[in-house]
Amino acid sequence: VNLKKYYKAEVSFGFFVFELPRGTRDFSPDDMYARRFIENKLRQVFQSFGYTEVQTPTFEHLDLFTAKSGDQIIDEIYSFTDKGGRNLALRPELTAPVIRFYVDRFQMEAKPLKFFYFGNCYRYDRPQKGRYREFTQAGCELIGTNTPEAIAELISMAYALVRSVGLEKINLEIGDLTVLNLFFNVFNISSDLKDELIPLIDKQDFDSIREVLQDHDFSLQDIDQFISILQPRTISEFQLFLLKYKDKNAQIDISRLNSVLTLIQDCFSIQDVQVNLGIVRGLEYYSGIVFEIEAPSLGAEKQICGGGEYELLPLFNTRNVPTAGFALGFDRTILAMEMEKKAMPVDSLDYFIIPVSEEMISYALSIAQKLRSSSLKVDIDLMRRGIGKSLKYANKRNVAFAIIIGEDEFEKKAVLLRDMDSGKQELVSLEDLLNKYKQ
């Protein structure tokens, strides 16, 4: 009764209220089959590197995110007050929650901690291709070590994740905020000027960088040199380039970065890597070595992975240990796979069982149950619609074999097995059919 009243009201208002919320998505069986397949591939890579999975709630206290990213993040966050007056927010990212979890429960555990996770995140953004209001991220945090081998392994794992789903057209670029700072010193760039430049460097807005430096009376030669520092280079190009600064009255010590780069190349066998000191990451909390992986096929929203070393623990009034991590955009990874025309895995059924008459339903169900107990995917006609229509339905469901059961088959304790590809049919005894899967 209640329902009918509402239904009438809805019709009388003349609009249809039950829409998908703007910027969100439903996923069909085809979507989900591919998404779970990819999720499992990624999980396997995380686990092969000794990372273990964690999960945090979908919402957190709003403070956690404003503390990390500043009040301006409120503009793009889904925040709300719960019935107990708490200011909560749908998480826009997963690092702050995982670090909160670490502080709560794992501070006393043996280091390093290697956590990975999958989770949905939320941003109130203008929806567009590759940008949704609810999106899925994979990611990880490495807590308690910052040796070159630890950072090299972290970056190599990001690369391995992206490659594990078959992506080939990707760019891995590594930056180093410590080394960039050394260059700021070489050029006598003040702390204020640095704060002005960082966002421009992040945007690769070289014209504006040039203007700002001109305004501060830098020589054209210095400006050219500074901008050339921010260009991507192969590892060997980068090492050659650095020789220029040997005589510049400054020690540009990049031994740590060099160790990381060498390990990535030699031990993790990644050749298509570039050094780009212009990679500073959008967020203020990064420090040390940072990196990004792009899929240029995606156009404007081409970054599919990014991360590096960061400082977040001071916020928690707790003992500081090294932290690093990265986030991998799950949705963009799938978009990139589509751009590269990677074949997505397709779901199928092992058997579709068709009882020819009502009397055969019991026998058909029993056979279905026996096959299912061997972990096979088995469906059965539940609409009593006859052979023709059932075969048509089975075709749509991507079935390997149809099992047709009439009185003849029942009496012979057999089934008529139809290969859905070739259309060939043969009578098979029930015993033979089931024995195939016994172990």
Next chain:
Amino acid sequence: VNLKKYYKAEVSFGFFVFELPRGTRDFSPDDMYARRFIENKLRQVFQSFGYTEVQTPTFEHLDLFTAKSGDQIIDEIYSFTDKGGRNLALRPELTAPVIRFYVDRFQMEAKPLKFFYFGNCYRYDRPQKGRYREFTQAGCELIGTNTPEAIAELISMAYALVRSVGLEKINLEIGDLTVLNLFFNVFNISSDLKDELIPLIDKQDFDSIREVLQDHDFSLQDIDQFISILQPRTISEFQLFLLKYKDKNAQIDISRLNSVLTLIQDCFSIQDVQVNLGIVRGLEYYSGIVFEIEAPSLGAEKQICGGGEYELLPLFNTRNVPTAGFALGFDRTILAMEMEKKAMPVDSLDYFIIPVSEEMISYALSIAQKLRSSSLKVDIDLMRRGIGKSLKYANKRNVAFAIIIGEDEFEKKAVLLRDMDSGKQELVSLEDLLNKYKQ
């Protein structure tokens, strides 16, 4: 700089803002390993029954849920207004969203549609054991058929899901709102009185039922008979019980229910099932056959699964087809497994590699990478902490074998393989180690 300012403010206020939101949970690596294992078990069962996975957004328009469950649900829902003025709600359940998805995209598809899903749901409830503000549900919807075999298969799948994770102490009870209505007619119970009784029946509050019927001048004999209808019985007890009504000037036609019960017993081989016409489910939208699975070990919050046939499509101003489904409480299922002392699966590492000195790190990393490419779980000492401490760490990580690499091993192109259980060590050539996993 920004961060430090905040950090100081926090300390001066003297409280710690970064708490887990009330009623929510973090999941540790041990938790997640078990949860993913159980999720995969359940997914395999859904798939073996020919169901395919779908996913909908975490939030929906609030209207969707108030239309289904009435305005009173707002009291226990997380609702909020987004920056575009939309009234949204974190989903309290998954059936309405999945039916919305069906109406949007699958109305023209061949029937039946068999959808399953996993998703987090949200209720603003007083948190207690087995009741969280964010909780995980598994579930499914069967759209387009209501033959006895379809309903029997649905209920049997629910039972198979619960059994697949090893639960043994469970009760499956099946009710039928159509049959219950027939009994209402037999006893001349008016529609208003029925509305009064249904919530009491749902709560199994027999004292109040007795009172209400007395107030309406029912004879003590009729009251006893009516209450006896609402008791759980085995299938054969139920069939015997029905004979009483043969002479009661009424056709109690339970042939459909009987067909479903017979199929469940005979084809799906489920013996421990009871008929309980007192199962009416809390929600108004159920119709026809309904069921519940309880794990009595859980005490007050013992229901782990429930569902049945329902009417939701009329709400969508669209062609009505039969719908049925159920929800399985993922968290309660795990609690019930713990109560039954089921061993939870435990994560492990295949290898933990220990470079004895800094010079061995490259060689160690290369070996790690080679083993990882065979999908093995391999970790490596990233803290340069020496053999003793590394072995201690490896022990905590549940490692099968440690691989110790010193200069001797390096020169012999070998590794020292240590069985972490027995402590036995042997020198193994790198070739032999890697060949073990080549295919």
